[in-house]
Amino acid sequence: MIRSATLLATLLATSTGWAQEYRFPSELPASGTVQYITAHRDLKDGAGVEDYACGTNAYNGHRGTDIGIGGFAVMDAGSRWVVAAAEGEVTAAVDGCFDRCTSGQCECGGGFGNYVKITHPDGKSTYYGHLMRGSVRVTTGEPVTCGQRLGKVGSSGHSTGPHLHFEPRYANNVSDDPYAGACGGPISFWVAQGAYNALPGEQCAGGAPPPVEAGTVKGVLWNLGVTTGPNDAGNVRVVGGHVTADDGTTTSARAGDGYWALSLPAGSHRITAELEGFLPTSRDVTVSAGQVAWASMGLEPEDGAPPPRDDARILDAPMLIEVEPEDPVVATWWVENSGTTTWAEGEVTLAFVEGARWDAEAAPVVAPDQQVAPGEQVALQLSLTAVATATRATSVWRLTRVGGAAFGEPLQLEVRVRTATTSDPGAPDKLEGGPRGGSLGGSCGCRDADRPDPGVALIGVYIGFLLWRRRTPR
Ligand SMILES: [Zn+2]
Numbered sequence: 001m002i003r004s005a006t007l008l009a010t011l012l013a014t015s016t017g018w019a020q021e022y023r024f025p026s027e028l029p030a031s032g033t034v035q036y037i038t039a040h041r042d043l044k045d046g047a048g049v050e051d052y053a054c055g056t057n058a059y060n061g062h063r064g065t066d067i068g069i070g071g072f073a074v075m076d077a078g079s080r081w082v083v084a085a086a087e088g089e090v091t092a093a094v095d096g097c098f099d100r101c102t103s104g105q106c107e108c109g110g111g112f113g114n115y116v117k118i119t120h121p122d123g124k125s126t127y128y129g130h131l132m133r134g135s136v137r138v139t140t141g142e143p144v145t146c147g148q149r150l151g152k153v154g155s156s157g158h159s160t161g162p163h164l165h166f167e168p169r170y171a172n173n174v175s176d177d178p179y180a181g182a183c184g185g186p187i188s189f190w191v192a193q194g195a196y197n198a199l200p201g202e203q204c205a206g207g208a209p210p211p212v213e214a215g216t217v218k219g220v221l222w223n224l225g226v227t228t229g230p231n232d233a234g235n236v237r238v239v240g241g242h243v244t245a246d247d248g249t250t251t252s253a254r255a256g257d258g259y260w261a262l263s264l265p266a267g268s269h270r271i272t273a274e275l276e277g278f279l280p281t282s283r284d285v286t287v288s289a290g291q292v293a294w295a296s297m298g299l300e301p302e303d304g305a306p307p308p309r310d311d312a313r314i315l316d317a318p319m320l321i322e323v324e325p326e327d328p329v330v331a332t333w334w335v336e337n338s339g340t341t342t343w344a345e346g347e348v349t350l351a352f353v354e355g356a357r358w359d360a361e362a363a364p365v366v367a368p369d370q371q372v373a374p375g376e377q378v379a380l381q382l383s384l385t386a387v388a389t390a391t392r393a394t395s396v397w398r399l400t401r402v403g404g405a406a407f408g409e410p411l412q413l414e415v416r417v418r419t420a421t422t423s424d425p426g427a428p429d430k431l432e433g434g435p436r437g438g439s440l441g442g443s444c445g446c447r448d449a450d451r452p453d454p455g456v457a458l459i460g461v462y463i464g465f466l467l468w469r470r471r472t473p474r
Contacts, residue, residue: 113156
């Protein structure tokens, strides 16, 4: 349970932010009475008590962890040091309160008596209450390291005997139990929580928060008013455009093709493009460490609406696919709608351009009830079955607007079918640019079945496009 709680905390730290973990907030003595847990936080609302482990080592309404030292005898003999559970900054330090309270009602320090509050880098704070008068040795605003002495255990404030009241609170001042357990939360704040009612470990957490690794955002900035053609970059006219991220990182778009790139910390960012005479444009983009994200943006002239423009950019294309005879072949392209039009059902197809056509018909790119907006990305997937003979073929396709023109970068697929009986399996590219009209499985009937021709019945069975879509935040 402890390990799983720690693991969960680690996972959360990598996904949602770093969280501080605490050491046992008191120095263990070289000799004499060792500290002990006298009360946990009461996690039960109203009457009755229940601690994180479903036990009853708590008292009604208690919001912290109480750590005993052995009574006034130990306090009088020098007491025990209270130390910072983690690094941070002292944000409250109170001293001067009467420290031999036994009634539980000595009003001073808001009930904590002499106490120290430390605010940690993750935004949470820890409170150390009921300290010995005159023992507090830190002041507000002072940075402290994990394990640094803050003061000594006493019995000031709402206390009935010498003990340390330890209590973590979030930035909104809501307090929480540092323990994880069956009747508590899933996340332990301790570096090493330890067994029920035993003392948490004295080791400090591993120092500074893990660095946020950078990723790269790239894109092209284009003027929506320029003449558009098959190649976006060849028609972009951008001079002096800037792209700025929400953290202030900025870069200039390259004159001519509008290309830009930013290195940003992992996380979500809003990227804004600006160019004099144009409306600024923003895109939201998620940056992953070591990865490249794309955030191309078109700038709209302030004086008029730009013409709509179809375009597609290939983000990821398959390499040469090598398969055994009759193996399935699956090729996937990630394509971004880099134009200004939305691809709706029935408006855009994938049309054959050249090479081996197999038996594929023009395939609809947008499935029913789907549309692909500018900036969105779709996976185009081609499924085939390899023929029984060794061969190699290339096929080229392009997105095409129904009743209009082909657009965007061509999608090229190269497949090689190997066989053990082929003496030179890699050599002849009999199919490349080869005969069309070949069909699969003889459904065409346009070839003489007695005449072996690798251009016929080559590869094929099924072609289908557009399986998934991923949305680029806009
Ligand atoms: Zn307490």
